[in-house]
Amino acid sequence: MSITDPTTAIEAVFRIEFARLVAGLTRFVGDVGLAEELAQDALVDALVQWPEHGTPRNPGAWLMTVGKRKAIDRFRRDRNLDDKYAQLGRDGESHEPRSAAPPGTHGSFEDHIDDDVLRLMFVACHPMLPVAARTALTLRLVGGLTTAEIARAYLEPEATVKQRILRAKRAIAKAGVPFEVPEGEDRAARLGSVLEVVYLIFNEGYSATAGTDWTRPALCAEGLRLGRGLAELAPDDAEVHGLVALMEIQSSRLHARRGPDGEPVLLHEQDRHRWDRLLINRGLAALDRVRALDGSRGPYALQAAIAACHAVAFRVEDTDWPRVVTLYGELSEIAPSPIVELNRAVAVSMAFGPDAGLDLVDQLGASGTLDGYHLLYGVRGDLLEKLGRPIEAAAEFRRAAALTQNGSERQLLAERADALQPIE
Amino acid sequence: MRFLGYTLGDESAPIPPPSPELFEAMGTLLEDATKAGVLVATGGLAPTSMAAKITLKDGEFTVVDGPFTEAKELIGGWALMECRDLAEAIEWSKRFVAVIGEGEVRVRPADAVWDEDGGYGPE
Numbered sequence: 001m002s003i004t005d006p007t008t009a010i011e012a013v014f015r016i017e018f019a020r021l022v023a024g025l026t027r028f029v030g031d032v033g034l035a036e037e038l039a040q041d042a043l044v045d046a047l048v049q050w051p052e053h054g055t056p057r058n059p060g061a062w063l064m065t066v067g068k069r070k071a072i073d074r075f076r077r078d079r080n081l082d083d084k085y086a087q088l089g090r091d092g093e094s095h096e097p098r099s100a101a102p103p104g105t106h107g108s109f110e111d112h113i114d115d116d117v118l119r120l121m122f123v124a125c126h127p128m129l130p131v132a133a134r135t136a137l138t139l140r141l142v143g144g145l146t147t148a149e150i151a152r153a154y155l156e157p158e159a160t161v162k163q164r165i166l167r168a169k170r171a172i173a174k175a176g177v178p179f180e181v182p183e184g185e186d187r188a189a190r191l192g193s194v195l196e197v198v199y200l201i202f203n204e205g206y207s208a209t210a211g212t213d214w215t216r217p218a219l220c221a222e223g224l225r226l227g228r229g230l231a232e233l234a235p236d237d238a239e240v241h242g243l244v245a246l247m248e249i250q251s252s253r254l255h256a257r258r259g260p261d262g263e264p265v266l267l268h269e270q271d272r273h274r275w276d277r278l279l280i281n282r283g284l285a286a287l288d289r290v291r292a293l294d295g296s297r298g299p300y301a302l303q304a305a306i307a308a309c310h311a312v313a314f315r316v317e318d319t320d321w322p323r324v325v326t327l328y329g330e331l332s333e334i335a336p337s338p339i340v341e342l343n344r345a346v347a348v349s350m351a352f353g354p355d356a357g358l359d360l361v362d363q364l365g366a367s368g369t370l371d372g373y374h375l376l377y378g379v380r381g382d383l384l385e386k387l388g389r390p391i392e393a394a395a396e397f398r399r400a401a402a403l404t405q406n407g408s409e410r411q412l413l414a415e416r417a418d419a420l421q422p423i424e
Numbered sequence: 425m426r427f428l429g430y431t432l433g434d435e436s437a438p439i440p441p442p443s444p445e446l447f448e449a450m451g452t453l454l455e456d457a458t459k460a461g462v463l464v465a466t467g468g469l470a471p472t473s474m475a476a477k478i479t480l481k482d483g484e485f486t487v488v489d490g491p492f493t494e495a496k497e498l499i500g501g502w503a504l505m506e507c508r509d510l511a512e513a514i515e516w517s518k519r520f521v522a523v524i525g526e527g528e529v530r531v532r533p534a535d536a537v538w539d540e541d542g543g544y545g546p547e
Contacts, residue, residue: 012511016460057522114459221425221506225461232459278465278504 006051014043017060018144023116025067026179032123033169034071036141042066117142118233119179121226125194126177133168134197136161143222153219154204191234195243195300198226202247206254207406217254224251231286238295241286245304248283249311252276263408268316280311299335302327306343321351338369346379354386374403378413385420394421426464426535427513429520430502432528435472435493449523461506462516468501504534 018039025035042063056062124137139145139153147165151158182190202223205216227244234240256270265271287308290301306327313319328344341364349357361380370376381396397417401410442450457463472490479486492498503520507513513531521529 008511009515012509012515015508016512016515117459218508221508225506228461229459232455282464 007047010043010046010050010055013055013059014046014063015144017063019117019120019142020060020113021063021067022141023120024064024113025071026120026123027116028068029071030179031173032120032141032179033173034074035067036169038067038070038074039063041070114233115181116179117229118181121194121230121233122181122190123172123177123179125190125197126172127189127193128175128177129168129171131197131200133164133171134193135200136164137168138197138226139201139222140165142226145222153216153222191237191239194230195239198223198230199243199247199300201226202250206250220247220251220254223247231289235289236293238290238293239298239300241289241293242295242298242301242304245283245286245290246300246307248279248286249304249307252279252283252311264406264412267310272314275311283311284308297330297334299331302331302334306331319350321347325351338364338367338373339375342370342373342376342379349383349386354383358383358387372403374400374409374413376400377403381413381416385416390420394418425507425509425513425533427505427507427510427531428502428534429505429513429517429529429531431500431521431524432497432530433500434496435491435498446523446525453519453523457503457505457516462512464504464506466501466503469499472498 021039021042022032022035025038026032029035029038045066046059046063050056121138121142124141125134129137136147136150139150140147145153147161148158151161154161181187200223202220205219205221205223224244224247227240227247231240231244252275253267253270255276256272256274257265259265283304287301287304290296290298290304295301296305306324309320309324309327324347325344328340328347332340332344342361345357345360345364348360358380361376361383364370365376365380377396377400381393381400384390384393384396394417397413397420401413401417404410404413454463454466472492472495475490475492477488477490477492479488501520503516505513505516507516510531510533517529517531521527
């Protein structure tokens with residue numbers, strides 16, 4: 001489709017406006033599912049009218065007005081929703097565009113539209129929903145992706161994604177999840193759920209679990225965009241900036257993480273000239289915001305600080321490994337996990353030698369907490385290789401290869417094994 | 425995908441200083457683009473009267489002070505945007521130029537690299 005095709009242009013406008021449109025309509029009608037339908041109906045009108053009458057100066061306002069009118073039309077027709085309509089009438093909600101909005105801008109159309117988008121994020125990421133549902137719903141309602149796009153991103157059938165989103169919307173309606181930003185004790189947990197979803201989206205793109213692509217840049221970009229937006233909507237939450245810092249810095253390595261044939265390139269082997277310094281600087285700036293909010297000990301902030309240690313080292317040898325070890329130590333106190341321990345073992349091996357690292361890895365292996373996790377064996381293989389024990393190392397790499405679900409990674413591990421112990 | 429949008433102008437046809445309304449409208453737009461996670465970086469360039477031109481030829485540097493009145497197309501303002509595709513970048517660029525009121529904006533992909541065959545494409 002040509003870039004000058006009017007449908008393409010209108011769909012781009014729609015995608016840009018979608019989150020605000022759904023958020024504003026949700027506040028208007030009290031239900032995300034209905035809001036989404038109304039938004040889609042408004043798009044249908046736009047596709048008919050804009051090619052004929054021209055794109056409005058304030059497309060967001062136009063879509064919102066049309067969406068609200070359609071809402072009122074529906075309520076008029078549906079006697080069961082009479083109460084809701086009466087409620088709308090009583091709220092005295094104006095559905096005419098404010099004439100003060102200057103041409104070319106859309107931000108001033110709705111009061112508190114940012115708050116509404118934030119509310120929408122909290123609803124879409126509600127912990128009562130399974131994680132896959134939260135992800136799909138967020139990508140759909142806040143990201144504005146079509147179900148086809150979401151399905152493609154996750155290598156799933158579109159019908160599956162549609163069903164998942166439908167069930168999620170029904171569950172939210174049935175549970176009567178309020179359209180609000182959680183406060184007080186509730187907020188930390190609910191925000192945690194939002195951050196988890198955003199990072200899951202990002203991570204799916206950063207190190208794809210399924211399929212043969214090592215990275216899927218579009219999903220990374222989506223996660224990063226959602227995070228950046230969230231940082232503007234919830235600027236006083238340090239962990240939001242921590243997550244953004246982490247994603248900016250990890251994104252900076254996207255081009256360096258893949259080799260010419262799409263194979264994975266590990267951190268210590270990446271060509272650091274290919275790291276995007278603009279993104280690194282954005283990540284460091286986000287970490288400054290974390291510090292300004294006294295949030296340096298949050299789990300995302302700590303991971304970001306670790307990523308920053310790598311990011312500011314122009315060569316692997318320049319990495320401040322002792323600091324990385326310290327940061328992993330803090331992380332293992334705040335958010336302990338076997339994976340954090342594994343990473344800490346790697347850092348220890350870099351700071352204090354492969355022997356020290358292997359001791360930690362063996363302890364982890366003995367604990368059984370990482371059984372079946374391919375990286376445990378990958379790390380063990382790497383350390384054994386450094387200690388001059390190639391046969392054992394090859395065995396570990398083969399174990400790792402058998403366990404990973406990512407095709408590119410499997411190949412990389414198999415190659416490392418074969419290099420150490422060629423199969424006759 | 426990253427895109428660079430930039431305005432082009434002709435210094436012989438000077439643009440009047442921005443009105444308070446324009447400043448406010450631009451501020452709102454930049455805010456909206458930032459909230460959408462789209463705006464990565466932005467800036468404006470001073471007129472060429474404040475510029476320097478550096479040429480290297482036959483191993484010799486030549487430095488010339490502006491203004492460069494012979495230049496017909498000069499970059500004025502620029503914005504680096506993170507968009508899903510060119511269509512979105514075009515839409516945001518439209519909004520930038522709509523705030524200014526009139527003029528030309530170009531939008532170019534900004535995260536592609538040259539590959540070994542001399543082609544240009546996203547990684």
